Amino acid sequence: MKPQEWVGLFNVDRDDSPCFSGKIKFSLESGIVLEYRIAGTLVPPKSEVLYGILNSGEKCTLIGLHSFEHSGMNGNSAIVSRFGEIHFSYLIIGKFVQLESLYKRCIYSFYNLQEFIFPDGYKSFVKISKEPIKSIQLRNGTIEIRNHAVLESLNQDLHGQIFSNNDIALEKLCTAFKEIQSESDRSEFFWKKDLSYKFYRKSQHGLPIKDHIDELLKIGNLFSLLMNRPVYPDQIELVDDSDYKMNVFVGMYLDNKTFELAKKEISYFRMPIVQKDIELADVICEWLDKESSYSTVCSRIQHETGFKTESQLFGEIVLAATQFEMISFNDNIKSERFLYPIKKYGSSGVEQALVKLFRCVNQNDVGKGIAAVRNEIAHIGRPKVILNQFILSNISELAYLMNLVVNGYALKMIKVNDGAIQKFYENQI
Numbered sequence: 520m521k522p523q524e525w526v527g528l529f530n531v532d533r534d535d536s537p538c539f540s541g542k543i544k545f546s547l548e549s550g551i552v553l554e555y556r557i558a559g560t561l562v563p564p565k566s567e568v569l570y571g572i573l574n575s576g577e578k579c580t581l582i583g584l585h586s587f588e589h590s591g592m593n594g595n596s597a598i599v600s601r602f603g604e605i606h607f608s609y610l611i612i613g614k615f616v617q618l619e620s621l622y623k624r625c626i627y628s629f630y631n632l633q634e635f636i637f638p639d640g641y642k643s644f645v646k647i648s649k650e651p652i653k654s655i656q657l658r659n660g661t662i663e664i665r666n667h668a669v670l671e672s673l674n675q676d677l678h679g680q681i682f683s684n685n686d687i688a689l690e691k692l693c694t695a696f697k698e699i700q701s702e703s704d705r706s707e708f709f710w711k712k713d714l715s716y717k718f719y720r721k722s723q724h725g726l727p728i729k730d731h732i733d734e735l736l737k738i739g740n741l742f743s744l745l746m747n748r749p750v751y752p753d754q755i756e757l758v759d760d761s762d763y764k765m766n767v768f769v770g771m772y773l774d775n776k777t778f779e780l781a782k783k784e785i786s787y788f789r790m791p792i793v794q795k796d797i798e799l800a801d802v803i804c805e806w807l808d809k810e811s812s813y814s815t816v817c818s819r820i821q822h823e824t825g826f827k828t829e830s831q832l833f834g835e836i837v838l839a840a841t842q843f844e845m846i847s848f849n850d851n852i853k854s855e856r857f858l859y860p861i862k863k864y865g866s867s868g869v870e871q872a873l874v875k876l877f878r879c880v881n882q883n884d885v886g887k888g889i890a891a892v893r894n895e896i897a898h899i900g901r902p903k904v905i906l907n908q909f910i911l912s913n914i915s916e917l918a919y920l921m922n923l924v925v926n927g928y929a930l931k932m933i934k935v936n937d938g939a940i941q942k943f944y945e946n947q948i
Contacts, residue, residue: 520753520768522546525612527573529555529581531566532615539563541571543581543610547751547778550770551610553581555590557601562587569607570615580616582728583607583770606770609728611757613765621725623660624758627735628667628717629742629750630781636664636716636794638787645714652716655800660722662738662803667717670709675700680710717754728757732769734807740817741806744929745792747947749773749781749821776824791946792930796939805933813929815842819922829911832918833896839921840893846928857893858886864928866944869920876916880908892917923947 525543541555553569563569565588569581583606590603633639636652651663673680677696683689700706718738720731735752742750755767773781787793810817815838827835840857846864847856861870870885877888882905895906906914923944930940 520545520547520751523768525573525575525579527571527579529553529569529571531563531568532570543571543573543579545610545768545770547771547773548775550772551581551583551607551768553605553607555587555603555605557587557590558598560592560599560601562590562601568616568618573612577612578615580609580611580614581607582609582611582616582618608770609732610768611728611765612768613763614759616728616757616765619727621722621727622731622757622759623722623725625720625722625726625731625735626717626754626756626758626764627720627752628715628754629739630753631746631748631750631785632717632742633715634785634787634793635742635746635790647711647714651719653794653799655803657804657807659724659726660720663719663721664716664799665719667715668711669713669715671712673708673710728767731757732767736769737807737810738803740810740821741803741933743817743820744813744926745797745935746785747791747820747926747943748785749777749823751778751781751821774822774824776826777822780823780825789946791943792935792939796942797935802933802935809933813932816925816929820926827915827918829914832911832914835918835922836914837893837896839918839925840889842925842928843889843921846925855886857889858884860924860928861885864931865924866927866941866948868944868948869923872916872948873920876913876920879913880905889917889921920948 523545527541527543528538529541530538539555539557541553544552544554557563565584565586567582567584569585571579571581573579585605585607587601587603587605590601592599592601637645645666647668648666651665653664655662655664673696675697677693678689681689681692683692696708700708718735720734722731726734732755735755739750739752751771751773752769755769757765757767759765819835819838843860844856846860847853850859850863852859861873873885873888874883877883877885880888882888882891888905892905895901895903909917927940927944930943931937
């Protein structure tokens with residue numbers, strides 16, 4: 520979802536409300552903002568929906584509670600106008616949409632989804648399929664993952680589109696292709712220019728726009744956990760009963776560094792978990808039932824910037840230590856509550872890294888070391904015995920390793936298999 524701008528005329532669709540001009544600005548960092556100017560002193564009433572006609576001639580709908588009552592005012596003896604900015608939750612381009620409208624279909628994709636499913640460098644070997652590569656049954660319909668091909672028509676004469684160092688073989692191929700075309704008048708042939716993957720959500724009874732968006736963002740959170748990086752949609756389309764597709768934009772207000780991390784390409788071979796490692800259908804179903812239980816885990820990953828202050832690292836350590844305690848409590852473990860999650864849900868690599876880290880400060884018990892650091896951070900006035908010996912990179916490593924264990928626990932709880940979780944650890948350490 521690249522930053523975009525549209526100019527248009529807007530109205531709340533009431534007879535007594537004035538039509539006014541404005542500019543919509545969209546970016547993942549700033550969200551959806553309408554800059555407006557209204558001639559005169561009258562302003563439209565408070566509403567949750569605003570309709571517009573863009574300079575391209577397309578209809579659009581802005582959704583989000585808004586009011587023009589506090590707009591600015593300027594003018595001279597001849598002209599008075601009202602102006603201001605309003606933020607919206609959603610922008611739909613293509614039609615006027617009612618807030619209560621239900622939609623049975625939604626199509627979307629995520630940054631790096633292609634690499635999660637199949638390596639980009641090998642996609643020329645993938646056949647275009649009319650059938651979904653994965654179908655996931657939900658309570659209210661299905662989610663299908665399908666490949667989406669960009670096609671280019673093949674001319675009758677292939678000489679300009681195919682090259683071979685064997686002129687005779689090339690001539691035979693071109694001749695055979697002409698013969699096939701002449702025998703099949705109604706057949707069209709295309710060259711696969713590109714291939715990607717998209718989610719096709721089909722709801723049995725239809726869902727409001729907000730429910731569609733909430734669900735796809737939950738699935739984005741799942742992929743952020745699987746990839747251990749921010750994951751956000753790069754395209755969203757609503758499809759109505761007449762098969763008309765509308766582009767949907769969502770106001771997210773991301774840090775620019777987070778957005779850059781989400782867009783940054785990662786190789787299939789460097790991902791901690793890929794589609795073939797897990798039963799994706801089972802994991803998605805389990806996740807949609809439990810996503811709210813792991814909101815703090817997802818929030819940490821989804822707002823990663825790649826840069827952290829000492830204060831942020833302290834906060835992550837205290838939070839992770841508290842999560843360690845809860846993991847132990849859930850498993851009825853009363854002793855070694857900081858060591859148990861590492862041994863049960865972590866990996867030998869994580870444990871060895873933590874042992875090495877605490878040995879630098881003469882602490883041979885990892886559990887006691889984590890407890891001591893947590894207490895030194897959380898309790899004002901407590902002597903900083905370990906923290907004064909740690910440099911910032913040590914604090915960063917501790918927070919990172921503890922967060923990995925929490926991630927591993929979350930993966931285990933949504934039925935990711937042990938082999939995939941160990942691969943996740945090996946990739947991330």
